[in-house]
Amino acid sequence: MKKLSSRFFLIIATSVLLLSCTTSKKILHSAVTISSIKFLNAYEIPYNMQYKNTTVGGLSGIDYDAGENVYYFICDDRSDIDAARFYTARIVLNNYKIDSLVFTGVHNLLQSNGLAYPNKKQNKLQVTDPEAMRYNPKTKTLVWSSEGERIVMPGDTVLINPSVTNMQTNCKFINSFQLPANMHMQAVEKGPRRNGVFEGLAYADNYKTLYVSVEEPLYEDGPRAEVVDNNALIRINKFNTATKKAVAQYAYKLDAVAYEAKPSNAFKVNGISDIMSLGNNKLLVIERSYSTGRLPCTIKVFIANLNAATDVTGITLTNNKNFIPVNKTLLLNMDSLGIYTDNIEGVTYGPVLPNGKKSLLFIADNNFNPLEKAQLLLFEIIE
Template sequence: MKSFILACAVLVMYACSPFKKVTVQVTPQSLRLIDVYDIPYQFSFRETTVGGLSGIDYDHKQQIFYTISDDRSSLQPARFYSMKILFNDQQIDTVLFQQVVTLKQPNGQPYPSSKENPQQTPDPEAIRYDPIQKQLIWTSEGERIVTAKDTVIADPSIHLVDKTGKYIRSLSLPDNLRMSAMEKGPRRNGVVEGATFANNYQTLFVSLEEPRYEDGPQAALEPNDAWVRLYQFNMAYGKAVAQYAYKLDPVAYAPNPAGSFMVNGIPDIMDIGNNRLLVMERSFSTGRLACTIKIFMVDLNGAEDISAVKSLKNAPPQKPLRKKLLLNLDELGIYTDNVEGMCLGPRLKNGKRSLWMIADNNFSPLERSQLFLFEVNESL
């Protein structure tokens, strides 16, 4: 068994920081699965429950991985972990959790649970590390509960923190990312799921998981106009500077019983240089515990900026993002759970790059916190 501010101040900070050339350029042609590792259910580390792992990133200098939990301060305060992973070209040998870091609010306090203050309760999803500023960025989906008994509306958010979890600043969100009690804006649990730095950490791309109400229907069993938005942020100014349209694939399998819950959306994105991204789509249908995970190569070159378009239902994009399927994990013949995060890791001993994915077990005994290791085969 395997082991176990001001805007000016921010602008000056970036302008005075020498941008080291750390941008990654990758041209993946295919991905080869090396190994899958299961972090045990209810694994405890420093009095916290390791689970709900929704994002992953790698610090090449310190040779550690960061992973964020989507615990909404319910079991323990919202947090992320650092871990060392020992592996070779054949297997993942050992996962060593090193630190657990509590995410802090601007007032320096941990985030409250929904029982304490639902307006301030986060829903952590993505995490990325900036080695130039030595900071991390993380996203929260916010909340949208509209029932006869209660209404809770909390906007999504994108925060920068230091390695101790101390709040630094937040990015300014465009108005079309504001939650509403009416059926407008983002859907619940379908907001800022994926994030990736680009352009030598001067740019941040953030993806919605599902279409906004104005942009289209949710993905269905047949192809439809399920348009989601990707947002491009300028990190120096902390504001969105462009938006792009991306069409989701249909849901992979019919739910059982018919008419029950099903979904397909984007849980993560990753920059690979040359104005291209890897985009992960995850499909789930009731009656089938496994998820269908697809990895697409997406080209931003030539795509139109749809920032001024209020509704993609009324004005479908003429130049959306172009995507090409790189891998459908169903083809591997293995069980794939609720995979939500991916990142490039260190090179393998054979010189090829490693790609890592992590699954969110939703703190359920029926699901797995899986860690996937892939070899990236690149074109010349």
């Protein structure tokens, strides 16, 4: 989801001497218990920064390969500025702070035919809208999601289904996941909404499961979130990574939009911007709320427990009480930190800290907008 609204030194190099190299080699596969998260530091990537003839921005997803100490950042540029792409980087921590971010590569996302994605002027029916990315260390491959497109206007209808794609780290297409029927774009008001689809990805069950979250409610599942609680429900899809097929869907209730828009009829949104597995059928969930007239976003981090949730595959959620939604517990409302928080769209486990504690890193998508910040937020996990 692009936020609609009215940089710290960065070192670019191909190699650096990193602190905490020995501890950062460990990757978190087992279940993680989180009682709270402690804010440590905010780092800002300069606006309009150039790297290898591309503009760095729109970073809407982050993941960490601890074995190689490499971070993956997917960019949500629809090939309008540069070709749809992702970046690799290294992050240097020093004394519990982000010392520097070192970009090490940029790679174009490729279609199944091996070609880069066009922009809407080149071919409006083949445009992609990248949002999330995860690395699988078992297969040494990447999975990424696109929100697709839905434009329904007299004389101009564009329907591109959202997608979840497996590819090699060199961007060679492997295969795509098979979407449930209710995840297909339609010309009528049924199925996903424009720009409110696959924002979150999370591997689980030793990479046998992939959870894919929908940012906003499907048309048939009820209204979008408002400033008052209106029981807005989204779906979390559960896929089998071997068959690439969905095996379940779970209903998740969104919080209300945090602030009224100014004017009140202007754009506002609350939805899931990313998810991450904690093990034992639990997810870390980011809800990101934005309202026109207010630059900061309200970012809430929840622990979602799917164990008792009903599989709602084939069930319409509107005016339906015959299911159990995902149980969620608030871990942190970032408004309480007293810092500026922008359009947080990605989260990953970071390196182990010098005190032996695990860390989390959040990334904010600046939408290539000078009024917004491409932030990295570092947190310590308190178990």
